[in-house]
Amino acid sequence: MTDARTQIDETVKANDVVLYMKGTKMMPQCGFSSRVAGVLNYMGVDFLDVNVLADDAIRQGIKDYSDWPTIPQLYVKGEFVGGCDIITEMTLSGELDQLLQENGVAYDKDAAEKIREANA
Amino acid sequence: MAVADQIHERLDAAFSPRELRVVDESEKHRGHAGYREGGESHFQVTIAAEAFKGMSRIARHRAIHEALGKELVTSIHALGISVSD
Numbered sequence: 001m002t003d004a005r006t007q008i009d010e011t012v013k014a015n016d017v018v019l020y021m022k023g024t025k026m027m028p029q030c031g032f033s034s035r036v037a038g039v040l041n042y043m044g045v046d047f048l049d050v051n052v053l054a055d056d057a058i059r060q061g062i063k064d065y066s067d068w069p070t071i072p073q074l075y076v077k078g079e080f081v082g083g084c085d086i087i088t089e090m091t092l093s094g095e096l097d098q099l100l101q102e103n104g105v106a107y108d109k110d111a112a113e114k115i116r117e118a119n120a
Numbered sequence: 121m122a123v124a125d126q127i128h129e130r131l132d133a134a135f136s137p138r139e140l141r142v143v144d145e146s147e148k149h150r151g152h153a154g155y156r157e158g159g160e161s162h163f164q165v166t167i168a169a170e171a172f173k174g175m176s177r178i179a180r181h182r183a184i185h186e187a188l189g190k191e192l193v194t195s196i197h198a199l200g201i202s203v204s205d
Contacts, residue, residue, distance in 0.1 A: 032198065067182075068181075068182075068185075069185055069190070069193045069194055070198075070199065080178070082177060082178055082181070083181070084200075085181070085200055085201050085202065086177045086178065086181065089177065090177070
């Protein structure tokens, strides 16, 4: 394994929820990253944000790791969940709630419902 | 050939979709990250095909990435995908 791959593997396994994104959760630098970070923030999910713009090796490495060409990428308990489109769909369908629940990740159910009501 | 037409052609050939729309949204992103002069940087694909039946969300997206080819996928800045079976 390359260094980037090892580093990514350790990060996604050591943290319940990790978002590889452009920018940080407090200051996203891309609309797609911003949308996913915004959903997680709003739902009160405790997650680690990794800014790929700060490290070229990680920026390419994360695409190789998941064999997925785009960023953001969300990981729960070491498993790749999806990018912006998939997370948006899963939020609206309730599948994201289910996934978090199954993995014992705390989140605010009322906030999740509010997102769904606002987008119904 | 315009990039949107290439995307359309490849997805049409791979999935024989009953619905397929490819929209070049690059102009909406003028001045933002990833925009480049001449556009062809941001696309939104809406596709419905029997071929996606039984596939997970990730598998559907992977199949689309595959059909478009690595070169095309990495050459554009953003590709929004909405899939149904």
